[in-house]
């Protein structure tokens with residue numbers, strides 16, 4: 001569940017935001033002044049901040065600047081200031097988005113979802129490389145040097161993805177199966193072995209290098 005901190009001194013607005021965000025499945029905390037907001041923002045883990053600008057204790061602009069020095073979490077500013085210069089200034093200070101009061105709560109939720117989607121995308125890189133092997137999550141393709149491996153199936157792709165994400169780790173057949181098939185492993189190893197063998201054959205069309213190592217009695221890992 002994503003956790004959001006709202007820093008807003010008008011309690012009725014803060015409560016309204018909190019109620020709707022909770023209904024949309026977010027966990028929400030509120031602080032009513034800038035200094036308390038800053039303390040909370042740096043001492044707890046949040047996924048997103050919603051900041052008002054005109055705050056007692058510390059102006060939202062200053063709070064934003066200080067938060068930006070500490071972390072890279074998405075910040076949406078919600079404020080009554082609606083001059084273009086205010087907006088430009090607030091983006092320059094590191095806000096990710098800006099909503100003017102009065103606002104539609106549905107829009108706030110939609111904008112939060114966009115920010116969280118970006119955040120999650122940034123965390124997972126599209127590319128993983130291992131030696132000459134390259135996996136492209138966006139294109140859903142595997143390359144060796146720059147040559148694409150033909151006809152990689154969904155499961156074969158997932159198996160390589162898991163092994164390449166943790167190149168030193170030995171994975172049990174059970175772990176690999178549950179990751180690639182997204183269903184419980186019923187002790188039947190032949191399906192996985194066939195898929196591994198197919199991956200090896202497909203890679204072999206391009207390279208002599210063996211990438212997958214069988215760890216007898218356990219499962220598979222990438223060859224060092």
Ligand code: CA
Pocket residue numbers: 008009010052053054055
């Ligand atoms: Ca205010």
